[in-house]
Structure formats: C-alpha cells, structure tokens
Amino acid sequence: MAPGLRQFTExxxxxxxxxxxxxxxxxxxMLMFREVSIVIGNGSPESPGTLYISTKKVLWLSDxxxxxxxxxxxxxxxxxxxxxxxxxxPSPCIYTQIExxxxxxxxxxxxxxxxxxxxxxxxxxxxxxxxxxxxLDTLFQVFCECAELNPEPVEDNEEEHNWIFSxxxxxxxxxxxEDSEWxxxxxxxxxxxxxxxxxxxxRTVLELQINDHRFEDAEEMEHEHESKGRH
Amino acid sequence: MLFFSYFKDLVGKEVTVELKNDLAIRGTLxxxxxxxxxxxxxxxxxxxxxxxxxxxxxxxFIRGSVVRYVQLPPEGVDxxxxxxxxxxxxxxx
Numbered sequence: 001m002a003p004g005l006r007q008f009t010e011x012x013x014x015x016x017x018x019x020x021x022x023x024x025x026x027x028x029x030m031l032m033f034r035e036v037s038i039v040i041g042n043g044s045p046e047s048p049g050t051l052y053i054s055t056k057k058v059l060w061l062s063d064x065x066x067x068x069x070x071x072x073x074x075x076x077x078x079x080x081x082x083x084x085x086x087x088x089x090p091s092p093c094i095y096t097q098i099e100x101x102x103x104x105x106x107x108x109x110x111x112x113x114x115x116x117x118x119x120x121x122x123x124x125x126x127x128x129x130x131x132x133x134x135x136l137d138t139l140f141q142v143f144c145e146c147a148e149l150n151p152e153p154v155e156d157n158e159e160e161h162n163w164i165f166s167x168x169x170x171x172x173x174x175x176x177x178e179d180s181e182w183x184x185x186x187x188x189x190x191x192x193x194x195x196x197x198x199x200x201x202x203r204t205v206l207e208l209q210i211n212d213h214r215f216e217d218a219e220e221m222e223h224e225h226e227s228k229g230r231h
Numbered sequence: 232m233l234f235f236s237y238f239k240d241l242v243g244k245e246v247t248v249e250l251k252n253d254l255a256i257r258g259t260l261x262x263x264x265x266x267x268x269x270x271x272x273x274x275x276x277x278x279x280x281x282x283x284x285x286x287x288x289x290x291x292f293i294r295g296s297v298v299r300y301v302q303l304p305p306e307g308v309d310x311x312x313x314x315x316x317x318x319x320x321x322x323x324x
Contacts, residue, residue, distance in 0.1 A: 078250065078297040081274070081288035088288065095288055099297060144270065144292050151266040152296045
C-alpha cells in the first residue's frame, strides 16, 4: 500500500525552481535545506541537491541535474534518526527507513546493479547528508513534526456510510440513497420504511429532510474524493 | 487513549521497540504522542549483526504504525493498575 520512494521532477517555473506540491490539498512547504546529499540504499552519495520538507513528504532535488529528484511520503517513513557515529556512516546524517510494502529480502543483494536500474519502490533505506552537520538536530525536529502531521489514514469509514442515517449524512449522500433505501426499509425500528415498503414514499421523506446546505456539502465531498484519488 | 497515557508514564525508562520489519531498538523513551509514535534516545539495535549500520543512532523517531511490540521495563508495569484501567476503558467509562 505504501508507495515508498519515487522519482520526482516536477519543479515550478522553468523546471528549475521549487518542487510542485499539492497546495490544493493543503500541502505546505515547511523547510528548504541547501547542500544536502542523498544516499539511497547502499548506493554512493548523489551530488549535492536541495532538500525540501513539506507537510506531506520529503523531497530531494538535484542542483546539477534538473531531471533528477526523489520524493517519499511521511506515511512511508517508518523511522528516522540522527546518525553521528562514523562507524555507522562516515558522515553525520539523517537516517531513514522506508516502508515499501514489499518483502524486505527482495531488496537485498541488488547492490551490484547500477543505480539506473535500481527499483526505487523497493528501497528501504535513505540517508540525507547535510554539508553542515550542525543542522542535523533542526532537521530531525522538522522530520518529527511532519511525521506527526501524517497519521495513518482511517480506512474503514467508507463501509459505514451505507448504514448510518444521521441527518447530516442524508444531506451528504443523496447519491447513495438509491442503494441504501433497502437497508432503511428493512430496519425494524424504522416505522417509515416498515409501514408499507413504498420506496417512493421513503425517498420523498428522505428528500424532505435534506436541507438547503446540500450543495455546499456536495462540493466538500467532491473535494475529499479528489484528495483520496491523488494519494 | 489508555495506552497513550500509559506510555507517557514510561517516559525516561528503558524500553525495547520491535518493528514489524523485525528490527528491535532499545533506548530511553523520550516521548510518545497520540498516534503512539515513539521517540527514543541513546538507542542501540538489539541485533547488531543484522543491522550493523544502525549501530548507534542517538535519537530515533519511530512511526506508531510500524511498531509490533514494545517491551516494557518490569518496574514500569503495575499490573493491578493496568487491570483496572483496561476494565474501565472496556466499559467505555
């Protein structure tokens, strides 16, 4: 489910500026760090680039090669840590583990392949090496704050929509009324649906309950669906 | 919320956090938030042969959703207190 690491090359302006982020869905740029190298898996450091941290993801864009850049959602970052021990890695860095949804073992032993052939979605480790190590703690803090902004999405909400008949939801989900009227009429506690099984009557009553806010609500719903589609 | 409050009481104590990818990290519990994201200090990896590069990271933030187990310090577990608290939580009050 987690998308893991991926290519990212969408930049603003002439393809040379800041990364294009999803401001429509509330994504904001939190921080920009110049002169940061990136180490993917066990690979060698890639030429200094600029690190961007948004409220949704970590982005790294090469300063040299405009077509080179990576992104990983905070949702996919299992852990991040400050690594200062030269035995662990020669340069002080932010160490991250990435959840790929793949079996761990698959990514092992692929070191010998050249980096072009590297399957980014299987990368489980990433290091970010700032040229100025004194920035590490700040970087770590921002990582923590943004990780907390991205809790696991709650997935089982959708199921419930067909069953709950609060007034709000009736207004929200006029489209689903057709499907759900059967549940409604089968509900023994509902005198309306139970009385004679007249579905048109049920619908009429439902429509009567819909207040004038329905169009606002409908728009909100659309918005929500859009955002779900993109992530 | 029960576990959130419980883990908050463990701040400052040594715990071992086992991740769903089998990595186990031992360290001092620095903080925990409502999503059970866990911050450890003075961490060390339990199985160092398997994860040599994680030999020593000083601070570590672990995403709550990837945690499989948290091994607690025995002195941090008041069984009776937990018993009562879980019962209350189950009753919804």
